[in-house]
Every structure is written in C-alpha cells, then in structure tokens.
Amino acid sequence: MHTAWTTKHKPRTVAEVVGNRVAIGTLKQWLQSWGMGVPKQHAAFLHGPPGVGKTVTVEALASDLAMELIEKNASDYRTKEKITQFAGLASQYRGFFGKERIILLDEMDGVYGNVDRGAIPAITKIIRDARCPIILIANDFWDKKFVSFRDKKKYLIIEFKKPPAGQVLKHLTKICVREGIAFEEEALKFIAQRSEGDVRSAVNDLQALTQGKKQLAYDDVSWLAYRDRKDVIFSVLRLVLYGKTCDTAKQAADLADVDLDMLFEWIYENAPYHFNVPSELKEAMEALAIADLYRARVRRTRHWKLLRYVIDFMTAGVAMARDKSKPSGWVPFRFPQRIRTLSASRPERILKAGIGKKIKGRMHLSVSSAQKDVLPYLKVIFEHNPLMAAGLTCWFNFSEEEVNYIAGGKRRAKEILKAID
Ligand SMILES: Nc1ncnc2c1ncn2[C@@H]1O[C@H](COP(=O)(O)OP(=O)(O)O)[C@@H](O)[C@H]1O
Ligand SMILES: [Mg+2]
Known part of the structure; x- marks a missing residue:
C-alpha cells in the first residue's frame, strides 16, 4: 500500500520538526503557562507560508505536553451556527478525561471575509471567553479579514518562516535512512534547495523520485531543474x-x-x-x-x-x-487541444456551477437555466450598480470569490463588498 511520506514521516514530537526553533519555543512556553491559570493572551495566531510545519508543530506539541487537541478546519466555521457548536468546548480547560485541552482552528484563510456574516466575530467572542488555549493558523496574517487579531495584548502572534535548505536536508536525510535508501548527498541537497523551504513539497519530491528504488543519485534528480x-x-x-x-x-x-x-x-x-x-x-x-x-x-x-x-x-x-x-x-x-480547452476553463466552470447552485436555491430554477438566464443579468448589475449588487450578494449568499467573478474584477467587487459592511 502507498502512504504519503508526509504522513508516514510526519514529526511525532517537536524535536523532529525542523526550523523555527524560536517560534516553537514561544508557543510551547505559552501553552505551558496555562498550567498556572488563564494568561492574558487567550489565543495564539500562527502564520507563514504553506508546508513549513505550522500544523504539525501544534500536533507534536500537544502530544509532547500530553494535551488533548481538538482540530477544526475551515469547513467547521463557514457559518456562525457551526462555530457556536464548538464554543462550549472552549469554555473548559480540561477535557472529558481530565486532559488539558487545546483548540486548533486551522486553515483560517478559508474563512470568508466581508461577505460572511459573523464567522470572525463569533470566533473572537469564543476566544474572549475561552478557558483553554486556542490556536489559529493562516498563511496570510495580513489579510484584512484578520485585522481584529492584530492586537498583541490579546493575541500571541507567531510567524513561521521557511526553514533554510540545510534544515530541510536534515529532514530528507532522516527519511532516507528510515526507508533504507542509499543516497548521494548532492541529490538530497538539490531537492532541499529546490523546495525553497516548503518541507511538504520536498518530502513529496523525494518520494516521487525514489519510487520503487533503494538508491538515489544526483543524476536521478538533476533533471528536475527543468521540472516544468x-x-x-x-x-x-x-x-x-x-x-x-x-x-x-x-x-x-x-x-x-x-x-x-x-x-x-x-x-x-x-x-x-x-x-x-x-x-x-x-x-x-x-x-x-x-x-x-x-x-x-x-x-x-x-x-x-x-x-x-x-x-x-x-x-x-x-x-x-x-x-x-x-x-x-x-x-x-x-x-493537446482537448486538454487545453478543458483545463483553461475548469476553475471557471466550477465557480459558475457554484453560483448556479446558489441561484437555484433562491429562485427554484435548474442550475443550467440559472447560469444561462439569470447570471448574465447579474453580471450587468454587478458591473454597474454596487448597492443593488450588495443586496443581491447577501440574498444569494455569494462568496468573495464569486462576487469577484460576477463583477468581472476585484476592484468592482471590493466596492460591492464594502457596501455590505
Ligand atoms: N518543519 C518541518 N519539519 C518536518 N516536517 C515538516 C515540516 N514542515 C512540514 N513538514 C511535513 O509536511 C507536512 C505538512 O506540514 P504542515 O505542518 O501541514 O504545514 P503547514 O501547516 O505549515 O502548511 C507534515 O505532515 C510533515 O510531513
Ligand atoms: Mg497546515
């Protein structure tokens, strides 16, 4: 059976996480401080590029400190209702089995910005009343939907940086040793450098390149240089x-x-x-x-x-x-022509289908007639009348991305979204 090496060789303890020592130390101290009562900062906000170990650090720390980790993903906080479902969990320090508890809200980038009514306020409210540590993770902390988290008194803000190539190399080396793969150091260096600090993609490359082999030479990987x-x-x-x-x-x-x-x-x-x-x-x-x-x-x-x-x-x-x-x-x-036509329009087709479904839900039409008969008019309205568009956005519950698409550009979409706030 094939398992992804990112899972198989995922760090089980923070000692195995490469890079970001200071950030990890800060987070650990803060988590431990809860043992002496609720600190001023009820939540930590981890941010940084993908694949550098944000999620895995929290998981490993929870395990190191023998705390209970409750993980939530973007789909769990699309709406205010869903968020209030886990509010109760945050009101107690100890879980059912007496273990101290951490709540992790991962992939916060997926939370809607303006269009969503109440996701972020609902989360900040839970944090305000929290009796256990809450950790938030996002790639882009500076996104304006996160402004309310920029208060250093209330939130411990921790940046995760890309680990240097030498650290990535260390991780790849360990995996090769565990897998019994004989390697030329230059080959691993090459993969590590190419990944530019994205450990996840480095591990994926390593697995792909050693598929069915027990050795890895520099010549096996150097062609990656043109990996387009x-x-x-x-x-x-x-x-x-x-x-x-x-x-x-x-x-x-x-x-x-x-x-x-x-x-x-x-x-x-x-x-x-x-x-x-x-x-x-x-x-x-x-x-x-x-x-x-x-x-x-x-x-x-x-x-x-x-x-x-x-x-x-x-x-x-x-x-x-x-x-x-x-x-x-x-x-x-x-x-190939056939692939070109399909791949060029695929994201657009998905987006349009999503919009069609929302129109269908409100207007009781089929998705295809929603796309054919309603969407063109919406486009005209979204291009010319931001106020009316704002009302329609609320009514149909369109996401930011969908508004961008219908309005035919981010600038016009911004105007519409501003009118909602
Ligand atoms: N710093 C790291 N040290 C060791 N492994 C890592 C590191 N960063 C990422 N990985 C590997 O990549 C996978 C995905 O990492 P993850 O923590 O989800 O990244 P992020 O949350 O920063 O996007 C992990 O399961 C692990 O296998
Ligand atoms: Mg992650």
Missing part, C-alpha cells in the same frame, strides 16, 4: 515518437508523471506531425486506435489488466510504426 511538467512530457514524447526499440518506448510511460489518459492525448495530438510517410502514419494511428479501444474497455469493465495493452499500443505500437523516416527539420510539440 511539459519538459517531462516532451522527453516522453520523444521516446514514443522516435524510440528505436519497443522497450525504450514502453519505459516512457513509466517516466511520465502524468496519467495515461493525458499521455494518450499528447501522443494522439502529436503523432500526425511527426510521421511524414503516409503508410507509417497509418500504422501509428492504427496503434492508437487499438489502444483507445482497450482504454474504453478498461473504463467499461474495470479490467485493469488490460491497461498493459493500452500502454503497449500507445507507446511501442506507435514507435514501431516508424520504418526509417524522420520528419525533415525540427517539429515542435503541441499541447
């Missing part, structure tokens, strides 16, 4: 379209860190431009057609064993179609 996924795809395509043997072509599929459907699209899009002898192109396209048949069959029957044939035909099958010919001159690789 496209580059990987381009070398894969080169192997498939110009591979001299079946094996090299087949290996290409292992190399690609894209899924097979994606790889298929790339090969399908590019093959016609790289075979200039018609009979060879016919062979190549036939191989792709067979691969596609198997692909459909796998999807229908879930016989995963057939995937082997999909891979063989779309890689080796295409490579073997070439007799000797080579296109005259250099032919650039193209991005």
